[in-house]
Amino acid sequence: MFFRTRMIQTGFLALAIYVSAIAPSHAVPSYARQTGMACAACHTVFPELTPFGREFKLNGYVLDNMKQVTGIDTSANQTLALNSIPPLSLMLQVSYTRTNKALPDSAVSGALAKNGDLLFPQQASFFYAGKIAEGLGAFLQLTYDGAGDHFGFDNTDVRYAHHLSFGGVSGNDHSLVLGVTLNNNPTVQDPWNTTPAWGFPYAASSTAPGPITSARIDSGAGGFGQSVGGLGVYAWLDDHFYAEITEYTSAITGGAHPLDSTQANVVHAVAPYWRLAYEQRWDRHSLEVGAYGLIARDHPGNGEPLSGPTDRYRDAAVDAQYQFIGEDHLFTALATYIDERQTLDASVQDGLAANVDNNLKTLKLAGEYYYKRKIGGSIGYFNIRGSSDPLLYAAAAVTGSANFSPDTDGYILEVNYLPWLNTKLQLQYTGYTKFNGGKTNYDGSGRAASDNNTTYLLVWVNF
């Protein structure tokens, strides 16, 4: 479900598919059913997590207040603890997208596509989200994608967590959660909303043009998406310190299996992901600062055998999140900066990249405000800067770059209204001040960055 930049030099079908790969994040009512707690316990406004929501996730999604189907063995050890009602949920997103200037027709040269695209649905998802057994829980999402007209495995995180109390005067002054996560998207397991999988914006158009690339760890054209599988361990100490290491490798669905030269961007061996974070909570405030990163070595594939030189990606990122959760007023600030160093030995050999050494730097900032979790607005800023590469970022109508640059920056403005906690009506405007290296005629075909400015209306319900 992910596509690398160099795969999509031309063609609007590819464009539509790759932007639809930027899957938004979700909140799930089955957790509310399982815990008996309102959405507001875990979310400021879905899908952003509160401190309690982070605890729920880190403890394995297992907090339950439902009648259980249980079993024990002859030594009285528990062998089964199953919710009496399965933790299932559905999600529906219906959206309308309009860009400043219509996109070219995908088949007739010189013609324009209809500007104003209604997707019913943009996405429809089915979730199993909740407890599986003592300490074992899941967030499992199957999604029908309207633009791609396909049904597939979406974000998934299955985890086991064990909680320990120890130390201090009372013998339980310290808490430690030790966990294991099995997931298919780096950072989908992360409890903060600064990291890419659950970062701002939480929903976006799946048909409007997006930047030509993104860091490997980021969501977007260059991201891992749901094409990997990872097994990791984490620790959460005293509700302050978080540390995690997860090893990923390719888990591409569809195509040739075992993976061979017909696949694209196949991870060589394993790609280690790491995460460190510190959170401080006081009064109604919480502040998190952290760092995360990934080292991946890929075989480009795409007709080339999965052997020989590899492309190496080293992503190192810092992030910070501030939340104020008042009775009436809620405010969140999010920031992350990702520095990616690329060493593209394989792509250069295969004629897919011109430079062995490239870099890509991504900055994302966002601020959100809600009044009584009912109505709110968000403002976001994004900035991508990277080295130019005539093969990696070749000129192509809409999707390419005339000066071979991935540089893109712009802003996102949002107004959200939630008549109920599980229903969001969103108006979003994305403005580009630079797109794929340029402000005017960025693609070499006369298109301006602002032509891609996008108005996006979304109805998002979870039930």
Place this chain on the structure above:
Amino acid sequence: MKTHFVLLALSASIGIGGASYGADQGTESMTEAQKAALRKTIDTCATCHGVNGKSVAPTFPNLAAQTAPYLEAQLHAFKDQSRGDPDAQAYMWGMASQLSDPMISALATYYAGQAAPEGKPGDPALIAQGKKLFEEGVPARQIPPCASCHGKNGGGQVVFPRLAGQHAPYLLKQILVIQSALRNAPVMHGIVKDLSKEQMQAVVAYLESI
């Protein structure tokens, strides 16, 4: 934070009730399984109410040193959904739904035995105003002194909760939901129904400070 309410149900069936759990958690008479069930439940409570019942966020009340009868009554009220203020519904209806009666007693006893939270300093003028209201009430408007039920130093007694050292925003919210009858507390409703917002803010500032 694992809840293990199955274990709680088991603990009910094997009879936790009736034991006396003191400040040292008084778990001597409990079986290992019962102790483990209580420990896990306390870990769950700690997610919001803090280690040893001292919470960080003022949305969630301190439970440390709260009177056991009050805690027990509230947990039952959450469980049977007779306490219906917004946060009770959002958080505690679910959390208390599977608690057995013996476990409710054990939790109440545990938290009653924890060291009381320390008061936080605030605006001296507001605190002084609140102290006067707490100790003397407003005779002209027939508002009795809070201290008459909640204790001279706000330490609570029997089913009248401890208020000393409690988060001011939490206390203010409780007065408001009792005043608006979202939280069903007929006696308190009668007492606070005519309190002004300024009087509420003064008395909760005082209570948070002691």
